[in-house]
Amino acid sequence: MFVEILNLARKDLINMNSTDNKFSFNTGVNITFLNDSLNVNSTKYNSSISYDNLDNYTYESVIQPRVTPFALAVRTLVLGWAIAFTITIPIKDEWGGIFFTASSLDIFLAWSSIIIFAGSFLISGLIFWGYVFSAAIQTPFLSRLINNYFSDHGILVTIGNKSGNNIEFYALDNEVSKIKEVEKEILNRRKSITDDASQNTSYSDLKKLKQLHEEGIITEHEFDLKKKQILGL
Incomplete structure (x- = not known):
């Protein structure tokens, strides 16, 4: 029984x-x-x-990370230059806009273009030298910036196999x-x-x-x- x-x-x-x-x-x-x-x-x-x-x-x-510090610096510079160049297209009197002798619109666009161009150059330089500086003093502040805003976050799941042929996949x-x-x-x-x-x-x-x-x-x-x-x- x-x-x-x-x-x-x-x-x-x-x-x-x-x-x-x-x-x-x-x-x-x-x-x-x-x-x-x-x-x-x-x-x-x-x-x-x-x-x-x-x-x-x-x-x-x-x-x-989606980008490296160097790539982030280059992208910032290229994006800034592209925006600055696009802003200059409607300007009729570039030099007049720079020296405040043209129309108010030309003056505004000309100086906006200059500020964006200089700003992108400055920011890209700060990113590059910031990376060099953080690597020299071993302070990962730039890495944290990239991890927080320019990286994909997820969960790596591993299903182990006794033969060593593990299965790995990502989840959100x-x-x-x-x-x-x-x-x-x-x-x-x-x-x-x-x-x-x-x-x-x-x-x-x-x-x-x-x-x-x-x-x-x-x-x-x-x-x-x-x-x-x-x-x-």
């Missing part, structure tokens, strides 16, 4: 593991929990890891709760696998024990004692 009950519990566990569960991230990554494996797919790749090969599950905040900062749900699902699936393996062992031991009793190798009393030991009673 105990063997039958254990077998029914094992079937219920298998049915529970057969339930699929899917998590979709805004970065285009989909995680699907299948019967015996975890599947991760996106537009670029499609990978699977069986639950018994899952080694670890980690996630950490990452910052990916506001998807932490979903990442934790995936972690909880992984723990539940791995626990189910462990429980299933334990039940398989108990089931096999009970079958052997019953066979020994039927063949008269062990007594009824020894059978009962060993059966309780296997079932943890």
Whole structure:
């Protein structure tokens, strides 16, 4: 009877593991929990890891700068010059605007162009020399500026494989709760696998024990004692 009950519990566990569960991230990554494996797919790749090969599950905040300090300095300079040049196009008397002998509009546009040109040159110079200075005194104030305003923020998720073929993908900062749900699902699936393996062992031991009793190798009393030991009673 105990063997039958254990077998029914094992079937219920298998049915529970057969339930699929899917998590979709805004970065285009989909995680699907299948019967015996975890599947991760996106537009670029499609990978699977069986639950018994899952080694670890980690996630950490990452910052990916979109520009380097030198590139930021160059972009600031080019953008400033482009705006300054565009402002000068409607001016009819450039020199008159500079020396305040032209119309008020020409004067305004001419000096706006000069200020923007000089300002972009000054700012780009400050960025470049600020980077050199911060590197010399090892103060990452410019790096913090780039990290705060010119970087992409996200979460790097790593699903470990015992063979070393880990799966990595990025999620957004506001998807932490979903990442934790995936972690909880992984723990539940791995626990189910462990429980299933334990039940398989108990089931096999009970079958052997019953066979020994039927063949008269062990007594009824020894059978009962060993059966309780296997079932943890």
